[in-house]
Amino acid sequence: MSYVAIADQHAHLHDPQTFLTKYVWSQDHKVIAIQYMVTAMAIGLVAIVLSMMMRLQLGFPGTFHFINPSNYYQFVTMHGMIMVVYLLTALFLGGFGNYLIPLMCGARDMVFPYLNMVSYWVYLLAVLVLVASFFVPGGPTGAGWTLYPPQAILAGTPGADWGITLMLVSLAIFIVGFTMGGLNYVVTVLQARCRGMTLMRMPLSVWGIFMATILALLAFPALLVSAIMMALDNHLGTSFFMPALMSLGDPTVHKGGSPLLFQHLFWFFGHPEVYIVALPAFGIVSDLISVNARRHIFGYRMMVWAIVAIGVLSFVVWAHHMYVSGMNPYFGFFFATTTLIIAIPTALKVYNWVLTLWRGDVHLTVPMLFAIGFVFTFINGGLTGLFLGNVTVDVPLSDTYFVVAHFHMVMGVSPVLVVCGAIYHWYPKMTGRMTSVTLGKLHFWLTFLGTYAIFLPMHYLGILGLPRRYFAMGDTYFIPQSVQEMNAAISIAALFVAASQLIFLFNLAWSLKHGKPAGGNPWRATTLEWQTPDTPPRHGNWGPELPVVYRWAYEYGAPGYKDDFVPQNQPPDGRVAAKHG
């Protein structure tokens, strides 16, 4: 096996001089990561506020006069789109991907740091364009986050003048920016690992982020294409998606387009998108569980292959979102089958997490609480997914609150729990200080129990037949009065959950100055990012020499060592290669 010191081949790192080049126009992956995280969380706050507005309306209809039906649609749309794309995708891939990949793989930086920097600024531009749509005449689009035509661009839909255009433009910009970053992440993992870091020794966090990035690079094209085609339908009067129809009493210019085509394109993106936010969460959670159970992850190879299998399968299940759209019944059969097949590698991962905890020396640290919370929530959401994956069960449940409950459990709450856990876990490395444990636990319990109070009852509402995306339910014979009371209770829980995120933000801000100094490796973890010579790591990460890896990432409790963990870069004879700092 011939070996070149790959990661040091191109070691001309751009060295920052001034405050501006160090923290603003920085090419350091760690700074870019934090820029991504802060931006994503800022726009995520907007999404939370929007969900509160919706909950206020649903819980107490008629009380808040500033929310009208059009606003409600706009809130639903922007909330969904921001949460999925601008918060979670950006935070996991742009944030954690940037921070963890070079550190965990033992590289000095991403392979093309300049491109990486541009990626962030393009992302910021996408966010700004999105935010701008709140301030244009007509406001943001109210087409639902799925942006289905024909209604997305018809007059009468909120935001049909400007909102939808800005949304499409913003998505296109986002995709361009993401592609710049994503290419970097993939090539760094493939080509710039340090010596000894084989793919099968990489921490699962890197595996999850790596696979998710590949999914994103192959799934976003479908979204880009559909955005282009919809913009053309809107502004040039082409008829890709728009059938001939009457709008507000007049025939439109369109003729003979296919709305179903949009749905296919959208979900060819949309389903992998679910795994774009799920796979990094899977990976990170595996590491959090292993560190805090002081035990190697159960079935590492199985976990890797499961990530790969889920990634591949996620491209052949998209039409399970279209069971009620009118498809050939054989299609339904095919997509139901593939959907249920995906459950196998997913269930396997869940078993492995549980088996890792089994007889582990479980430390209930704050990140561990979030990780265990994730496993619970993900099982819950996954089980309802099995229901919805079956055509006959999905048909009556489709477009009800059962679906809202399902996807919030599986791709809302679960990844957010991981995001929080991961921030608590890596905050000491990013800042050199620990966060407050008391506040962290408070934040966890309020969030965890609160989200269950919000989303568990929604399953029941959905089985009653409560439709999603409704401003108000009105007097409908199958909706009993008690539903209103339940909605009010859900809304109150939602307010608590939102408020408890302030505890989180406060904790992060407060600990920056007042947190206990963390030292280099506060969790006593094996992976490389904890073995850097400085904390927070300097530009270039590793000092004069790159680390060399001798073992996998899960050497916990191995017999014959002084500590209950063995860092990946500790040579077999026990010398420690890089100094702890």
Added chain:
Amino acid sequence: MAVETMSGHIAPAGVVEGLPGVVTDFSSDKQAFPVHWGKAMMWIFLLSDTFIFSCFLTSYMHVRMSTTVPWPNPSEVFALSLGGQPIPLILIAIMTFILISSSGTMAMAVNYGYRRNRARTTALMLITAGFGATFVGMQAFEWTKLILEEGIRPWGNPLGAAQFGASFFMITGFHGLHVSAGVIYLVVVALRVWRGDYERAGNYEVVEIAGLYWHFVDLVWVFIFAFFYLW
């Protein structure tokens, strides 16, 4: 030599047989692909771009098959009148020929690059860019003819299905943008070759990376040609 396996035990290094061997080899602690970073990145970018064009082309097939209005006959629409005689597909045949020739000159440029022949590499790259520019120019001519003479618009046309013009302008336009970007890219790289940047760095791989992009754009054209003009 002994290597430490995942679980920390010491095992003799050996050849792993069969499929597990492929995995072991591919995932060992070297670069997964024995190429320059930039080249790996270009490959992955092109994979992503392939998905973009595939989405465009499958969408085109979808609207073409689902529309109820007859599709214009490509041999008539894309015919050019030469000496009073309409010759089907003549313009597009020339365009395709030019683009494919440009792939040939590009391949030669890469070859001369590896032989460290600055002058020839530069010249061949500029010729390639010239072919590309000619292609874009002829495409502009074709568009003008379709728009002015045949009355084809993105939103409709007198010959049949409205989706004909829509998909035609969108897909050839998107491809034309790729070619134009490629022309600029080639010229920039060619000038750097001429200036001797890669001579000093001792590495002409940048020429090959530009070549990858260029061949990709040509390959995509073959598909567009087949699906639009021959179907």
